[in-house]
Amino acid sequence: NAGVTQTPKFRVLKTGQSMTLLCAQDMNHEYMYWYRQDPGMGLRLIHYSVGEGTTAKGEVPDGYNVSRLKKQNFLLGLESAAPSQTSVYFCASSFSLSGGARLIQETQYFGPGTRLLVL
Amino acid sequence: GENVEQHPSTLSVQEGDSAVIKCTYSDSASNYFPWYKQELGKRPQLIIDIRSNVGEKKDQRIAVTLNKTAKHFSLHITETQPEDSAVYFCAASIRGTYKYIFGTGTRLKVLA
Numbered sequence: 664n665a666g667v668t669q670t671p672k673f674r675v676l677k678t679g680q681s682m683t684l685l686c687a688q689d690m691n692h693e694y695m696y697w698y699r700q701d702p703g704m705g706l707r708l709i710h711y712s713v714g715e716g717t718t719a720k721g722e723v724p725d726g727y728n729v730s731r732l733k734k735q736n737f738l739l740g741l742e743s744a745a746p747s748q749t750s751v752y753f754c755a756s757s758f759s760l761s762g763g764a765r766l767i768q769e770t771q772y773f774g775p776g777t778r779l780l781v782l
Numbered sequence: 783g784e785n786v787e788q789h790p791s792t793l794s795v796q797e798g799d800s801a802v803i804k805c806t807y808s809d810s811a812s813n814y815f816p817w818y819k820q821e822l823g824k825r826p827q828l829i830i831d832i833r834s835n836v837g838e839k840k841d842q843r844i845a846v847t848l849n850k851t852a853k854h855f856s857l858h859i860t861e862t863q864p865e866d867s868a869v870y871f872c873a874a875s876i877r878g879t880y881k882y883i884f885g886t887g888t889r890l891k892v893l894a
Contacts, residue, residue: 694880703791705871705886706826713880721881753825757880768814768875771882773825 665689667774669754675780676744684739684777686754694757695737696721696771697729699750706753712737744781752777784809786874788885795862796893803857803870803888811877815855817846818871820887826871830857862892 667688676682686695694713698706708721710729718729726748728740737756741748755771785808795801807815813834818826832839832846832855839846845858855874859866869889873882 696881703886705788706884708881711881759880768880768882770816770828770831773818773827775825 667754667756667772669752669774669777671777672775673778673780675782676741677782678745680744681740681742682744682779683741684752684754684779686737686739686756686774687735688754688756688772688774689735690756690758690772691734692756692758692772693734694759694771695731696755696757697727697737697739698753698755699723699748700753700776701750709739709752744779746781748779749781750779752779784812784874784876784883786872786883786885788872788888790888791886792889792891794891794893797862797864799862801857801859801862801866801890801892803872803890805855805857805872805874805885807853807855807874807883809874809877809883810850810853812874813877814875814882815846815848816873816882817857818873820869820871822868829870859890862890864892864894866890867892 670685696711697709707723712718712731715734730738754774757771787806816831819829820826843860848855869887872885
């Protein structure tokens, strides 16, 4: 059981280049998230997904796109990288317990991170 | 919008002393409050969490308290050890969603 994995671990891009970050989880979790972490700013949500085939914007979605074609994978794309996108990117996954009409949040489990440098 | 404020941003304590980190949240409907520990170059990992129907929870040297009226929750670490040195993040759930808002983190240094 690998939990949440991310590829690549590290990448250097030039301004204007594109790339895709891959997140995979083997815990059969319904919910997946992409965060970026910058010094002094904590973890900020980029996009998230509440199920296969669904995605939604988070706090800082501009310049990023996502796709969730399979339940276990969540892809984050940068179409035209900018230096402001230099950051550490974390993927996370989670689930919920059945609570009837009440939404019961559960823990988010994080991947190891991808360090991205845009020159 | 929803907000979580975390204080202090840095905290240094002597080994064996206690450390307290405080968070304030804005959404009165938040009902889940996890705390994560992040060591240098590693992923955030859950260390303890609390739900809104509980006022306090303990796990060995770590405890979390929640004051719903004041919208505060705090992490308490007793008998600190050098391996407790890390960045700690609090978070609060956002009503009606599966999302959290994170605090900006506290860098804890335990001095030997």
